Amino acid sequence: MxxxxxxxxxxxxxxxxxxxxxxxxxxxxxxxxxxxxxxxxVTLPVYRMPQNVKLGxxxxxxxxxxxAREVEEVFRCVxxxxxxxxxxxxxxxxxxxxAIRRILGEYGSCPEVLKPVISTLRASGNPLGQPHEKxxxxxxxxEISKFDNQMEFLYFPCCFPCYDxxxxxxxxxxxxxLKKANVLFGILGAEEWCCGEAVRKMGFEKLFTELATSNIxxxxxxxxxxxxxxxxxxYNTFKKEYTELLKIPxxxxxxxGEGKDVRPRFEIYHTTQLFDMLIQEGKIIPQKQLNKKVVxxxxxxLGRINGIYDEPRKIIxxxxxxxxxxxxxxxxxxxxxxxxxxGGLWIDxxxxxxxxxxxxxxxxxxxxxxxxxxxxxxxxxxxDSVKVxxxxxxxxxxxxxxxxxxxx
Amino acid sequence: MKNVFALVEHRQDKIRDISYELLTKGQELATLYGGxxxxxxxxxxxxxxxxxxxxxxxxxxxxxDAKLKDFNAESYQIVLSNILKQEQDFLLLMGHTASGMxxxxxxxxxxxxxxxxxxxxxxxxxxxxxxxxxxxxxKLLAKVNLNIKAKSIITIREGSFPPQVSNLxxxxxxxxxxxxAEPSYRRFVEYIEAPLGExxxxxxxxxxxxxxxxxxxxxxxxxxxxxxxxxxxVGCSRPIxxxxxxxxxxxxxxxxxxxxxxxxxxxxxxxxFQHISGMKGAETIIAINKDPNAxxxxxxxxxxxxxxxxxxxxLKNKLTAxxx
Amino acid sequence: MNIVVCIKRVxxxxxxxxxxxxxxxxxxxxxxTFDINESDNYALEEAILIKxxxxxxxxxxxxxxxxxxxxxxxxxxxxxxxxxxxDTADLGEEVQPQIxxxxxxxxxKTAISKLEFDIILTGxxxxxxxxxxxxxxxxxxxxxxxxxxxxxIKIDAPKARAKRELEAGLLEVLDITLPALFTIxxxxxxxxxxxxxxxxxxxxxxxxxxxxxxLGMQDTExxxxxxxxxxxxxxxxxxxxxxxxxxxxxxxxxxxKEKGLI
Numbered sequence: 001m002x003x004x005x006x007x008x009x010x011x012x013x014x015x016x017x018x019x020x021x022x023x024x025x026x027x028x029x030x031x032x033x034x035x036x037x038x039x040x041x042v043t044l045p046v047y048r049m050p051q052n053v054k055l056g057x058x059x060x061x062x063x064x065x066x067x068a069r070e071v072e073e074v075f076r077c078v079x080x081x082x083x084x085x086x087x088x089x090x091x092x093x094x095x096x097x098x099a100i101r102r103i104l105g106e107y108g109s110c111p112e113v114l115k116p117v118i119s120t121l122r123a124s125g126n127p128l129g130q131p132h133e134k135x136x137x138x139x140x141x142x143e144i145s146k147f148d149n150q151m152e153f154l155y156f157p158c159c160f161p162c163y164d165x166x167x168x169x170x171x172x173x174x175x176x177x178l179k180k181a182n183v184l185f186g187i188l189g190a191e192e193w194c195c196g197e198a199v200r201k202m203g204f205e206k207l208f209t210e211l212a213t214s215n216i217x218x219x220x221x222x223x224x225x226x227x228x229x230x231x232x233x234x235y236n237t238f239k240k241e242y243t244e245l246l247k248i249p250x251x252x253x254x255x256x257g258e259g260k261d262v263r264p265r266f267e268i269y270h271t272t273q274l275f276d277m278l279i280q281e282g283k284i285i286p287q288k289q290l291n292k293k294v295v296x297x298x299x300x301x302l303g304r305i306n307g308i309y310d311e312p313r314k315i316i317x318x319x320x321x322x323x324x325x326x327x328x329x330x331x332x333x334x335x336x337x338x339x340x341x342x343g344g345l346w347i348d349x350x351x352x353x354x355x356x357x358x359x360x361x362x363x364x365x366x367x368x369x370x371x372x373x374x375x376x377x378x379x380x381x382x383x384d385s386v387k388v389x390x391x392x393x394x395x396x397x398x399x400x401x402x403x404x405x406x407x408x
Numbered sequence: 409m410k411n412v413f414a415l416v417e418h419r420q421d422k423i424r425d426i427s428y429e430l431l432t433k434g435q436e437l438a439t440l441y442g443g444x445x446x447x448x449x450x451x452x453x454x455x456x457x458x459x460x461x462x463x464x465x466x467x468x469x470x471x472x473d474a475k476l477k478d479f480n481a482e483s484y485q486i487v488l489s490n491i492l493k494q495e496q497d498f499l500l501l502m503g504h505t506a507s508g509m510x511x512x513x514x515x516x517x518x519x520x521x522x523x524x525x526x527x528x529x530x531x532x533x534x535x536x537x538x539x540x541x542x543x544x545x546x547k548l549l550a551k552v553n554l555n556i557k558a559k560s561i562i563t564i565r566e567g568s569f570p571p572q573v574s575n576l577x578x579x580x581x582x583x584x585x586x587x588x589a590e591p592s593y594r595r596f597v598e599y600i601e602a603p604l605g606e607x608x609x610x611x612x613x614x615x616x617x618x619x620x621x622x623x624x625x626x627x628x629x630x631x632x633x634x635x636x637x638x639x640x641x642v643g644c645s646r647p648i649x650x651x652x653x654x655x656x657x658x659x660x661x662x663x664x665x666x667x668x669x670x671x672x673x674x675x676x677x678x679x680x681f682q683h684i685s686g687m688k689g690a691e692t693i694i695a696i697n698k699d700p701n702a703x704x705x706x707x708x709x710x711x712x713x714x715x716x717x718x719x720x721x722x723l724k725n726k727l728t729a730x731x732x
Numbered sequence: 733m734n735i736v737v738c739i740k741r742v743x744x745x746x747x748x749x750x751x752x753x754x755x756x757x758x759x760x761x762x763x764x765t766f767d768i769n770e771s772d773n774y775a776l777e778e779a780i781l782i783k784x785x786x787x788x789x790x791x792x793x794x795x796x797x798x799x800x801x802x803x804x805x806x807x808x809x810x811x812x813x814x815x816x817x818x819d820t821a822d823l824g825e826e827v828q829p830q831i832x833x834x835x836x837x838x839x840x841k842t843a844i845s846k847l848e849f850d851i852i853l854t855g856x857x858x859x860x861x862x863x864x865x866x867x868x869x870x871x872x873x874x875x876x877x878x879x880x881x882x883x884x885i886k887i888d889a890p891k892a893r894a895k896r897e898l899e900a901g902l903l904e905v906l907d908i909t910l911p912a913l914f915t916i917x918x919x920x921x922x923x924x925x926x927x928x929x930x931x932x933x934x935x936x937x938x939x940x941x942x943x944x945x946x947l948g949m950q951d952t953e954x955x956x957x958x959x960x961x962x963x964x965x966x967x968x969x970x971x972x973x974x975x976x977x978x979x980x981x982x983x984x985x986x987x988x989k990e991k992g993l994i
Contacts, residue, residue, distance in 0.1 A: 008929070012932055060927050068925055118765060511868075513868035514878065517872040525864055542964075544759065547964075548961045548964070549962055551959040551960045551962075552956050552957070554956055570992045593877040594912075595907045597893070598905045614994065670993060706970070710987060712981075726982060726984075727994070730994075
């Protein structure tokens with residue numbers, strides 16, 4: 001019997017940011033859109049989670065194995081916000097679970113697999129454990145300048161595009177497109193730190209604040225005004241979470257002047273937004289033929305969370321020969337998460353529990369020859385699925401497709 | 409004048425390789441000090457070991473006692489402290505093995521000695537005994553000064569000093585066992601083989617890691633034969649576990665085990681970051697892969713760019729020949 | 733069974749870059765994440781499992797600065813009844829960073845000898861220094877038997893039967909008389925999570941602080957000291973062996989032989 005009310009726990013979770021639980025009236029709509037519903041062998045009772053918080057019975061079992069299951073459930077959430085988009089009250093369940101994760105994380109009571117990710121991030125500023133000073137290695141043959149305040153844009157590739165050999169190609173393609181369009185941009189190299197988005201979603205608020213503060217200081221001192229991101233996760237956290245931080249003067253290292261607002265403001269662009277603009281303005285013209293059927297996968301942080309659906313599609317259809325096809329029922333706001341968000345990239349669920357595999361199958365069934373993505377996490381997850389499932393499907397970032405389509 | 413002692417380790421009627429490594433280093437140090445190297449041999453029916461040890465030491469001190477048949481840290485400690493309490497100035501070497509770990513630190517307390525454990529080097533600098541050892545999971549090396557110079561114990565990591573046979577002919581001495589009975593508070597019961605499936609790859613010195621490149625379950629056999637030849641254990645990257653070809657406890661990588669063997673041979677592994685994070689701490693990495701651009705080659709010390717199905721059988725034959 | 737479990741808070745360094753500080757004898761710790769030492773976590777779980785089975789108490793004890801309190805609270809949240817921290821600050825700035833296993837063992841021994849105990853558990857190795865010394869030393873100082881690298885304990889008071897891990901898949905079975913100390917190998921059990929309510933309660937629980945000089949110790953002499961820390965020689969990137977399959981296999985065999993890898 002677990003339904004012993006515990007207001008102490010309820011208030012504890014609320015304190016840590018779980019207040020929205022109050023709004024939930026358990027209609028259950030979230031259950032139908034939660035991506036875990038696509039996994040036959042997993043039942044994740046999302047709709048009960050806010051209720052559990054209200055009753056103060058979250059992660060409360062005295063049985064060791066049952067407790068492990070409860071912790072696992074809390075860390076299943078991939079932060080895709082499919083639940084939020086369908087909720088009549090707009091309850092943000094990922095945020096409620098984040099409050100619980102914060103408590104567990106602080107006491108080392110999170111899945112072991114996340115611990116080295118966190119320690120590596122704190123030590124090296126990236127989750128891959130690569131040396132911080134090698135952050136601009138991806139650009140070494142490309143003659144990309146360090147950002148200075150004469151430049152219009154800062155390009156912020158973040159961790160995987162900086163270090164992971166597969167994802168470096170995304171950053172390199174992006175740089176190629178920007179150069180071709182004569183965009184004035186630079187990079188921060190070793191002054192750039194992980195954006196911290198995943199860290200925050202995993203429940204490590206303090207480390208997120210440290211990383212964000214380092215970035216904000218770097219942006220400010222370099223005179224950055226406009227930022228281009230490869231990752232929708234950077235895009236979202238810069239746009240929404242960094243802005244929140246900037247309201248607190250101590251995090252920006254700047255005193256708020258009396259009566260006047262000295263907070264820095266940054267305009268954030270996802271690469272697909274900028275690429276689309278460049279195509280519209282005729283600054284780049286995709287010319288090379290690509291006679292392939294392409295499914296575009298809407299990344300959660302781009303589509304559902306930030307409403308960017310059209311730009312990526314317009315870029316793809318601007319490439320001559322491409323046939324863009326949609327996955328029936330799972331496109332745009334109903335896109336199925338790759339499973340990589342909120343720490344999912346590092347939590348290694350068994351093969352039959354991986355959303356990415358389901359998604360790849362959807363793309364294949366729709367007739368895709370190329371699965372186009374616009375997010376480094378999606379790229380990692382799908383590349384992995386294609387390998388594990390041993391199927392013929394190219395996974396490409398839009399920047400790669402676009403760079404390949406431009407004349408040499 | 410300092411005398412050097414090395415504890416000969418044996419189990420189930422065989423001298424363990426570490427013993428010769430200790431004796432090799434021990435002789436070098438004894439020569440440096442102008443003292444003698446004594447091999448300490450405790451156990452039952454020991455005469456069979458004497459000939460193979462003779463060339464390595466100046467003296468072999470034998471403690472023959474049926475109660476010392478199998479290693480017991482408590483009995484060994486009683487014997488060794490009896491021997492070493494008579495010494496004015498000694499350095500004792502033992503293996504950083506399951507036995508040495510059990511025994512060394514508590515013996516050092518009884519003798520009032522300095523101890524450095526898991527060492528990979530020993531240097532004598534201005535009369536100071538400096539042990540070289542890894543710290544922080546091999547990320548750094550440390551020089552550790554043993555402050556009680558006249559009473560020092562160093563335990564040595566296996567494989568740190570390649571054994572070299574010398575031309576000594578040790579004098580054999582008997583030391584009467586001080587044991588009246590095996591200590592009642594700790595008794596050896598038996599040795600058992602760890603049940604299958606409980607193989608702990610993190611403890612293996614040699615690991616052959618396999619990845620998707622092996623293509624089919626049937627090909628596991630090929631790799632297992634190679635592993636057998638070189639006394640290693642087969643580990644793998646995630647796809648192999650996913651396919652159900654090996655149990656989860658063989659998985660090397662961020663979500664599997666982190667391993668630091670002496671030798672890691674990656675076969676058909678491209679080197680996804682998840683895998684690399686689990687094995688990059690290996691002392692020597694060899695990679696065999698068809699793809700010259702596979703990221704595994706930037707982690708490896710030696711690489712062969714070739715079809716594994718061609719290389720592995722030939723390699724197995726050559727290694728078998730080498731071992732013989 | 734009254735169980736004492738000794739735990740150490742160590743930096744997680746397996747996937748992080750480690751740098752030596754100005755003294756040349758310690759590392760820069762500012763960007764490191766600290767957590768309970770891995771095998772100590774298994775020792776803690778084993779202590780809780782024994783308590784759950786046979787009753788009694790679990791006391792968690794640690795040496796170090798107030799930062800260790802977080803680790804001790806985690807131990808309470810998982811099931812320890814009391815926690816003790818031996819504060820080493822008074823050892824002074826010179827001695828404290830250099831504190832050796834023997835000094836730690838002396839401190840633990842002095843604190844533990846004031847408690848009632850049947851079993852003492854420690855991890856088999858600290859991940860940071862890798863010494864594997866403290867447990868065995870504590871046992872010797874207390875005059876009780878010990879076994880290192882233990883992978884199974886079956887209590888049948890006043891004795892216990894333990895398995896300890898030897899090389900190459902071999903296990904040693906031994907009988908030991910309690911009170912005894914075991915150094916616990918990883919994998920002996922499955923460490924648990926802490927529930928939210930346990931975390932909440934642990935936060936309010938008092939940790940008993942013992943100052944090292946209150947333990948009646950004055951001697952600050954160290955038996956082993958770190959002279960210097962330095963990175964191992966590097967030079968990575970695979971040397972690709974050239975030639976036919978037969979030639980490359982021969983070359984590799986020679987390397988394996990010369991380097992004594994097998």
